Amino acid sequence: MQTLGFFFYIGLIFTFYISSFSIAFTKIQYPVSRRGLTTSRQKDPDPDPDHLLDDIKVEVDPSLQFDNPRLKKAYCAFQEWKKTIISDPLNMTVNWIGPDVCSYYGVGCVQALDDKNIMTVAVVDLNFGDISGQLVPHLGLLTDLGILHLHSNRFCGVVPKTFSNLQLLFELDLSSNRFSGPFPSPVLALSSLRFLDIRFNEFEGALPPALFDMDVDAIVVNNNRFYSHLPKNMGNSPASILVLSNNKFSGCIPRSIGRMQNLEQVSFANNRLTGCLPEELALPKFIIVLDVSKNYFMGPLPKSFERLKMIEKLDFSSNQLTGKVHDSVCSLPALWNMTITNNFFNEIGGECEKLIEDTLVMEDRDNCFSRKPNQKHQKDCLSVLSRPVDCKTIGCQPRDPVILAHIKRKAAKPPPPPPPTKPTPLSNTPKVTPSTPKPPPLPLPPPVASPTPARIFKNLPPKIVSQYSSPPPPVFQGH
Template sequence: MQTLGFFFFIGLLFISYISSSSLASTSRRLTTLKQTDLQPEDFKLHVDPNLKFENPRLMKAYYALQEWKKAIYSDPQNMTGNWVGPNVCSYEGVFCALAKDDPNILTVGLIDLNYGDIAGHLVPHLALLSDLGVLHINSNRFCGIIPKTFSKLNRLFEFDVSNNRFVGPFPKVVLGMPHLRFLDIRYNEFEGALPPELFEKRLDAIVVNNNRFHSAIPDNIGNSPVSMLVLANNKFTGCIPKTFGNMPRLEQVSLSNNLLTGCLPEEITNLQGLIVFDVSDNKFVGQLPKNLDKLKRVERFDFSNNELTGKVEKSVCSINALLDFRISSNYFSEINGECDKLVSEKLLSMKDKDNCIPKRSDQKTDKICSQMVNRQVDCKNVGCTPPGNRKVTPHKPKPPPQKIHPTIKAALTPPTPVQSPLPPVFSPPPTSSVPPPTPQSPPAPTLKDIVRPPNIGSRYSPPPPPVVQGH
C-alpha cells in the first residue's frame, strides 16, 4: 500500500512538472512574440515544394495562415478545420478578390472569424497578407498583444478585434496603418492613456469603450475627422477639451461612465452634425451649455447621473429631431413647460427623476437640493486638475438598461459576420463617415451597435464587462 502511495505521489509530481513546463513554454512563446521586431521581409517561407499556388501572394497567405493556425489553442466550432492545402481562398472565414494593383492576381482581401470563440494569439506572419483590407475577429478569446508587424498592413481599412482578451497599452501599431478608417478595440483589457497621435489620424470611427483606459482626453481631440467616437466605460478623467467643438463631422459620441469632471464646454454647440450625445454617469457640474438648439440634428441627449444644475430651457426640447432627452439624477431645479407638453403629446421621451424640480414626483429631498441648487460654479477653474494631482474614486456601473432608444440601442454589437467575399477592389473607403457597405462587404456599426457587448448566446460567455449606466 505504501508502494502504491509512493508512485501516486511521484505521478502527481510528474503531472505538476509537465503542466509547469507547458505553462512556462507558452509564457516564453508569448514573451518572444512581444519582443520580436521582425518585418515581413524577414520571414523565411517554409512551404512544401509539392504544393502548387496560383501566384506568390497566395503562397505567402498560405504560410501566414498556417503559422496563425499553430497559435490557435482552441477552436470549438472548428472554423479553421478546413485550413488545409494550397487553396487558401476556400478556407472558412478567408475571402479572396482581385488585387488593386494588378487585376490579374487573386489575393486574400478579407478575414472574418467573428463569433468563433477561438482561443489563441495573433502572429507577426499575418503581415504577409499585404492586400488585406478587412480584419474582423470580434467575439473570440484571442489574447496577448497586437504584433508590431501589423503596421505593414498597408491596405487595411477595417480593424475589429473587439470582445477578446488583448492586453497592454493602447496598440500604437494601428497608428502605422496608413489606410485605416475604422478602429474597433472595445471590450478588451487595454489600459493607460490614449496617444494624441490617434486623433491626428484620418479615421472615420474610434471605438474603444469597455477597456481600462485612464487618463485625460488629449487636447488635440478636435483634430480628429471621425463621425463616431465611443470612449464609454473607461476611467477617463479631467474636462472635455474645448477643441471638442472643432469636429464638424462628428455625429455620434458617447463619453458615458467615466470620471470626467468640470463643465460641459459651450463649444459643443458647434457640432452641427451631432445626432447622439451621451455624457451620462460622470461628474459634470454647472449648467447645460447655452444654444443647444443650434444642434438641429440631435435625436438623443443623455446628461443623466451627473451634478448639473439650473434650468432646462424651452429651446432644448423644441429641437425638432430630438426624440430622447435624459437628465435624471442631477440637480436641475426647473424644466420649461414646453418640454412637458411635448412629452404629453408623445413627441418626446424625457427621463427627469431624481432632480430638484418642485411639484414633481421622484425628486431629491429638499435638504439635498438646498445644498446644491444654488451652488456657484466657476467653469474656468473647476474640474480640470490633472489626474495626478487629485484623488478620484471610481463609481460602480449600474445595471444594464431595460430599454434603449433605437438610435443607439446596439454600438453596442459588432457588424454582422460576412457571408460573401469582397468585390475586386481594395481602395480605402471615402472620407465621408464610416464607408457605406457594398452588398458584399460587412456593414459598419453605428453607436447603437457599440456600447453594449455582442449577444452571441451560449457559445461564449466572457466575464461580464461594465455596461452603460442610467438608461
C-alpha cells in the same frame, strides 16, 4: 479597368457594410455614418515597417504549388496562426489545409490592386467564432488585406508590431476579445484605416494623440481600461463616430471637439470626466446622439446646445448638473428622447412640460424639481445649489466639497472582511492552514445583438453565414 473594378468591388463591400450598421435603442435606429467611408486616399506606405518582416521565414513544403508568391506568404501566415489556436468550437479553421488559401473559411481573395493578373487575400473574417488563440507576426505578410474581422472570439495577447505593414487595411474589428496591453500602436501606422473597433477588450493606459490625427471615420474603444486625460488634439479627427464610454478617462472634454465637423454619434458615458460641459460640444452640426452620462460634470447646460438641430437623443444622467432645463433644448426639432435623471436641475421650461406630455420622452427623476415626484431630498439639493458653479474658473477638477465627498464615497471600496478566527490547535492535532480558493475568471460580456447586413462572401462556415458582419458600435449600450 480591372484594377479599378477591384477597388470598386471592395468599395461596394465596405459601403454596404457600413451603411447597414445601425444602433438599436428602444424604437429608433441611428445610421452609422453620413459620410462615405470608402474614400481611401492612397498614401505612400511607411517604409519603416518592412524591416519587421525580415526575420519571418517563409518555409513551406516544396511539393506545394502556389499561383503566386503572395498566396505562398498567405499560406505561411495562416499556418503559423493556426498553430496558436487552441480552441475552435465551430471548426472555422478546419479546412485551413493545403495551398488553396482562397478556399479557406473566412478568407476572401480578389485581384491585386497593383497587378490584375494575380489573386491575393483581401478579407479575413472570423466573427463570432469563439476561437481561442493569439495573433502572430506572420499576419503582417498579408500586405493586401483590406478587411480584418475578429469580433466575438477569445483571442488574447497583444497586436503584433508587423500589423503596421498592412497598409491597405481600412477596416479593423478586434472587438469582444481578450487583447491586453497599451493601445495597439501598430494601428497608428495604417494610412488606409477608416474603421477601428477595439471595444470590449482589456487595453489600458492613455489614448495616443496620434489616433486623432488619423483619417479614421469611426473610433470605437469603449469597455476597456483606458485612463488619463483625453488628448487635446481630439478636434483634429474627421471621425463621425466616437465611442469612449466605460473606461476611466478623467479631466475635461477637450474644447477642440468643436472642430469635429463630421461628428454624428459621441459617447463619453461612464468615465471620470469633470468640469463643465464645453460650449464647443454643440458646434458639430450633424450630431444625432450625445451621451455624457455617469461622469462628474457640473454647472448648467450650455446655451449653445440649442444649436443641435439634428440631435435625436441626449443623455445627461448621473452627473452634478444644475440650473434650468431650457425650452430651447427641449424643443429641438429632431429631439425625441432626453434623459436628465440623477442631477441637480431645479427648474424646467413650460414648453418642456408641454412636450413631455405630447412627443418628448424625458426621464427626470432624482433631481431638485419642486413639483415633481421622485426627486432628491431638499437638504441634498440645497447643499449643491447653494454653491453655484462658475464654468469660467472651475477648471477640470471638481472643487465643490459636496461633490468631492460624493466622488470619494462612490470610489471607496468596501472594507475587506475580517480574517477568520483560527481555533487553538490541540497539542496532538496537526496544524492545517486553510487555503482560499481563487474566484473563477469573469466571463466576457456577451456580444451585442444587432441586425446584420447580408454580404456575399464565399467559403464561410454555414453556421455563421447569417452572422457574418460585425455589430454596430454600442453608443447607448453596455453602460
